[in-house]
Amino acid sequence: MTDPNQYLRLQLGDTSFLLPSSSGFTIEQRENLITNKSPEGNVAAWRVVQATRLPAYCLDAALRVTRQHLWHRAVFLDTLPQAVGLTVDEVQLLPRAETVISPFMPLGLPPTRLGHxxxxxxVTGHRALLVFEPKALAAYLQSLGEE
Incomplete structure (x- = not known):
């Protein structure tokens, strides 16, 4: 069981982001997923749960859909109407004592109906890792559809 104040570090290429463990998620190995072998569409892979295909999207560091094939795992957010996933190169649950999060409000209009x-x-050393807002991230991923 995870501590609600812990964070999962998600690495997308050379960039890392944090996801609060309180958001509810499932981590799947690539081998347990059905990868999209077609060069078309936004979905990188699917997780099959009770005959339902849950999509996982591959994003670059700027959070644009990409089709790189070096990812090893997918993190599926427990959200309604169905879980949705994000492929990652690496994941790590950070110790609670290591992370001190500073809240902030991004400028501009939110990119999803659920906010920023x-x-x-x-902020650690000379780098800053942004913390995802789980509901907004899920809404963003769901908006990508299976085009």
Missing amino acids: LFSGAW
């Missing part, structure tokens, strides 16, 4: 994608940042 980020709600805070963890």
Whole structure:
């Protein structure tokens, strides 16, 4: 069981983001997923649960859909109407004592109907890791559809 104040570090290429563990998620190995072998569409892979295909999208560091094939896992957010996933190169559950999150409000209009994608940042040394707002991230991923 995860501590609600812990964070999962998600690595997309050379960039890392944080996801609050309180958001509810499932981590799947690539081998347990059905990968999209077609060069078309936004979905990188599907997780099959009780005959339902849950999509996972591959995003670059700018959160644009990409079709790179080096990812090893997918993190599925427990959300309604169905879970939706994000492929990642690496995941790591960070110890609670290591992360001190500073909340902030991004400028401009929110990109999803549920708000901005980020709600805070963890500044460590000379780098800052943005913290995803789980509901907004799920809404963003769901908006990508299976085109």
